[in-house]
Amino acid sequence: MRPLLVLLVGVIASSTASIFIRSAQSDASSIVIAAYRVVIATVLLSPVVYVRQRRVLIGMGSKQWILALAAGLFLGLHFLTWVTSLEYTTVASSTVLVSSLPIFVALLSPLFLNEKPAPVLYIGMTLAIIGGAIMALSDTCVVAGIQFSCPSWQSFSQDSALYGNGLAVLGAITGAGYFMIGRHMRISLPLLTYVFVVYGMAALVMIVIVVMTGLPIGGYGKETYVWFLLLAVVPQLIGHSSFNWALGYLPVSYVTIAAIGEPVAATALAWVILHESPTLLQIVGGMLCLTGIGYASSRS
Numbered sequence: 024m025r026p027l028l029v030l031l032v033g034v035i036a037s038s039t040a041s042i043f044i045r046s047a048q049s050d051a052s053s054i055v056i057a058a059y060r061v062v063i064a065t066v067l068l069s070p071v072v073y074v075r076q077r078r079v080l081i082g083m084g085s086k087q088w089i090l091a092l093a094a095g096l097f098l099g100l101h102f103l104t105w106v107t108s109l110e111y112t113t114v115a116s117s118t119v120l121v122s123s124l125p126i127f128v129a130l131l132s133p134l135f136l137n138e139k140p141a142p143v144l145y146i147g148m149t150l151a152i153i154g155g156a157i158m159a160l161s162d163t164c165v166v167a168g169i170q171f172s173c174p175s176w177q178s179f180s181q182d183s184a185l186y187g188n189g190l191a192v193l194g195a196i197t198g199a200g201y202f203m204i205g206r207h208m209r210i211s212l213p214l215l216t217y218v219f220v221v222y223g224m225a226a227l228v229m230i231v232i233v234v235m236t237g238l239p240i241g242g243y244g245k246e247t248y249v250w251f252l253l254l255a256v257v258p259q260l261i262g263h264s265s266f267n268w269a270l271g272y273l274p275v276s277y278v279t280i281a282a283i284g285e286p287v288a289a290t291a292l293a294w295v296i297l298h299e300s301p302t303l304l305q306i307v308g309g310m311l312c313l314t315g316i317g318y319a320s321s322r323s
Contacts, residue, residue, distance in 0.1 A: 030265065030269045033265025036258055037258045041289045041292075046246075050244055053103070053106040055243075058229035058230060060102060060259060061098070061099065062226040063251060063254075063256075067260065068260075076213055087220075091208065091220045091224050094221045094224065094225075095224020095225040096228050097197050097198070097204065101194050105117065105190070108194060112190075114292075114293035114299055115290040115309060116158045116191065118285065119308070120191035121192075121194045122316060126148050126195075127196050128199045128202050128203060146319070147319025148315065150311050158305060158312060159185060205221065208221075218263075283313050283317050
C-alpha cells in the first residue's frame with residue numbers, strides 16, 4: 024500500500040474523533056468517553072501483542088514501566104481535557120488548538136530532552152499564538168462587515184467557549200508530555216508494545232478517575248456503545264496507526280503536515296454532519312495557527 028494513501032486514510036480516520044465524541048456526549052460524560060476510548064483500544068490490541076510481542080512485554084524493566092505509567096497519565100489527561108473541551112467550544116476551535124501540540128513539544132524539549140529548538144520555531148510559534156488568540160476570540164467576538172465587536176472582559180472571561188478553548192490548549196500541553204516520554208520509551212521498545220503498554224496505563228488512569236468521580240461505568244444506550252467502539256477503532260487504532268506506519272516510509276515533515284489536515288477535515292465534517300459552520304474569525308485564526316504549526320514542525 025502506498026504511504027501517501029495510508030497517510031490520507033490516517034487523516035480522514037483521525038478527523039472523525041470529534042464527531043463520534045459529540046454523538047456520545049448526548050448520553051455519556053466526557054470522562055467516561057475518554058475512558059472507553061483507551062480501554063477498548065487496549066482490549067483490541069491485547070491478542071495481537073500476545074501473539075507477536077509478549078516476550079518483549081514480559082522483559083520490560085521497572086524503569087520502562089514507570090515511564091509507561093507517566094506516559095499513560097499524560098495520555099489519559101490529554102484525552103480527558105480534549106474530549107471535555109468539545110462540550111464547551113466548537114469542533115473547529117477545539118481541534119485546531121489541540122493540534123498545537125508540536126509547538127509545546129518544541130518549547131519543552133530543551134528542558135526535558137536537551138534538544139535545542141531551531142530558530143524557525145519562534146516564527147511558527149508566533150503565528151500559532153496569534154492564530155490561537157483569534158480562535159479564542161472567535162466564539163464571543165463578531166465581525167460584521169468592517170466592524171469588529173467583543174463583549175466586556177467580565178462577560179468574555181465567563182464565557183463557556185473560553186473554558187473549552189483553554190481545555191483544548193491544556194490537551195495540547197498534556198499531549199506534549201506524553202509525546203516526550205514516548206521519545207525515551209521508543210528507543211528500547213517496538214512500536215506495538217509501546218502503544219499497548221501506554222494505552223493500557225492510560226486506561227487504568229481513566230478507570231480510576233471514573234470511579235473517583237462516581238460516574239456510571241455502564242448502563243448506556245446501545246448507540247452510545249457503538250460510538251465508543253467507533254472512537255477506539257477508527258481515529259485511535261486506524262488513524263494513529265496510519266501515521267505511525269507512514270513514519271517508516273516518509274519524512275517526518277510529510278507526516279506532520281498531513282496530521283495538520285485533521286482539524287481541517289474535522290471542521291468540514293462538523294459543518295456537514297453537525298451543521299456547525301466555522302465563523303470568519305475561526306477560519307482566519309485556524310489558518311494562521313495551522314500555518315505556524317506546520318512551518319515550525321517541518322523545519323525544526
